[in-house]
Amino acid sequence: MTDFCSGNPHIVLHVDMDHFFSAVEEREHPQIKGHPVVVGADPKRGTGRGVVKTCNYEAREFGIHSGMPVSKAWRLCPDAIYVRGNYRLYKEVSKKIMTVLRGYATEFQSWGLDEAFLDVTSDVHNFREAVKLAEGIKHEILWRERLTCSIGIAPNKLVAKIASDYRKPDGLTIVPENAVAKFLAPLPVQRMLWIGEKTAMRLKKLGIRTIGDLASVDVSLLTERFGVLGVRFHQHALGISGAKVGGRKGRRKSIGHESTFATDTNNISRIVQRLDDLCQRVHERATKQRLLFKTVTIKIRDQDFNTHTHSKTLPFFTNQLQDLQKATRTLTRSRFQGDQRIRLVGVRVSNLKSIAGQRTLA
DNA sequence: TCTGGGGTCCTAGGACCC
DNA sequence: TCTGGGGTCCTAGGACCC
Numbered sequence: 362m363t364d365f366c367s368g369n370p371h372i373v374l375h376v377d378m379d380h381f382f383s384a385v386e387e388r389e390h391p392q393i394k395g396h397p398v399v400v401g402a403d404p405k406r407g408t409g410r411g412v413v414k415t416c417n418y419e420a421r422e423f424g425i426h427s428g429m430p431v432s433k434a435w436r437l438c439p440d441a442i443y444v445r446g447n448y449r450l451y452k453e454v455s456k457k458i459m460t461v462l463r464g465y466a467t468e469f470q471s472w473g474l475d476e477a478f479l480d481v482t483s484d485v486h487n488f489r490e491a492v493k494l495a496e497g498i499k500h501e502i503l504w505r506e507r508l509t510c511s512i513g514i515a516p517n518k519l520v521a522k523i524a525s526d527y528r529k530p531d532g533l534t535i536v537p538e539n540a541v542a543k544f545l546a547p548l549p550v551q552r553m554l555w556i557g558e559k560t561a562m563r564l565k566k567l568g569i570r571t572i573g574d575l576a577s578v579d580v581s582l583l584t585e586r587f588g589v590l591g592v593r594f595h596q597h598a599l600g601i602s603g604a605k606v607g608g609r610k611g612r613r614k615s616i617g618h619e620s621t622f623a624t625d626t627n628n629i630s631r632i633v634q635r636l637d638d639l640c641q642r643v644h645e646r647a648t649k650q651r652l653l654f655k656t657v658t659i660k661i662r663d664q665d666f667n668t669h670t671h672s673k674t675l676p677f678f679t680n681q682l683q684d685l686q687k688a689t690r691t692l693t694r695s696r697f698q699g700d701q702r703i704r705l706v707g708v709r710v711s712n713l714k715s716i717a718g719q720r721t722l723a
Numbered sequence: 724t725c726t727g728g729g730g731t732c733c734t735a736g737g738a739c740c741c
Numbered sequence: 742t743c744t745g746g747g748g749t750c751c752t753a754g755g756a757c758c759c
Contacts, residue, residue, distance in 0.1 A: 410725090411727050411728090412727050412728095436724085473758085476759080554758080555757060555758080557757050558756095559755085611731095614731070616730095619727080619728060668754085672752060674751060709730090
């Protein structure tokens with residue numbers, strides 16, 4: 362929190378691929394171009410239980426957006442083209458794009474499959490050159506992958522991310538340091554990173570709707586309501602952020618899988634079976650990554666969407682499937698009352714340590 | 724309208740140790 | 742017989758991101 366105003370202003374780019382998954386689908390299947398395309402769960406004629414992952418702009422015309430229940434999307438536009446998604450392909454394409462982007466900046470950080478931050482402070486002399494560079498990136502990605510992206514250029518990651526979202530698709534938005542306050546002020550608070558629906562509602566009750574409102578409010582009020590987060594919100598609203606491109610490159614903290622039943626169930630053997638399968642998948646990944654774990658957490662969501670987690674920390678580190686399944690079953694048995702129907706179950710391991718790390722201790 | 728699946732970080736209370 | 746303060750770990754839950 363102390364390094365935000367020190368040193369020279371940075372020049373940071375945020376590159377955001379336009380409706381990435383559905384754009385790849387359109388590229389691979391040109392015949393669907395121009396039609397609404399929705400990537401996500403199987404809508405099953407309106408009875409599917411998943412959500413929309415991405416959709417193209419034609420689908421957005423119908424009010425469909427990512428995160429929306431796919432059953433609702435189906436009601437809005439049953440004639441859209443619904444695709445489950447080819448994640449292996451998306452990963453491959455993403456890898457190629459990231460390789461291109463990495464070549465443009467000294468400091469690089471990918472964020473998910475379809476976004477990346479580039480700190481080009483030491484690669485260009487000023488914002489004008491950064492704009493040239495951004496145009497070069499857009500051309501190269503279009504030429505190599507036949508895909509468009511939107512780019513924001515700003516003095517830090519926070520503002521660059523908001524800027525890339527400002528004009529889409531195929532946009533380029535430049536916010537130099539002296540324009541940050543004016544750019545942010547009229548935007549709704551939800552545009553800010555870490556302010557989602559719940560926080561926006563709480564802010565609205567305080568009469569805070571725009572980022573400008575948030576910037577001009579007394580910090581002590583925010584501290585009172587949101588603790589340390591309040592201070593961060595206020596800093597962010599002023600466009601101040603010390604987050605470095607490439608920072609937070611920590612080790613993996615947990616590995617987990619979860620799964621929703623096609624229909625809610627209170628059949629204990631069906632639940633245990635599903636948890637066993639999830640344990641196997643978690644165990645497989647932990648083994649592949651040569652990780653030991655100590656804490657096991659199960660997640661149970663009932664038909665009313667009430668979600669509970671229960672965890673158990675073992676007295677030892679392990680990578681044995683038996684230990685994982687045993688802990689999972691114990692947790693399930695002690696917590697599951699047969700009277701409730703279950704929608705989703707999940708298994709996660711945390712408190713991780715690499716096997717290599719253990720060797721050096723031995 | 725009915726809400727996936729992969730994660731991370733934060734908070735807060737209680738246990739336990741010194 | 743009553744009771745400090747600091748630190749760390751464990752557990753549960755919640756908000757948020759892509």
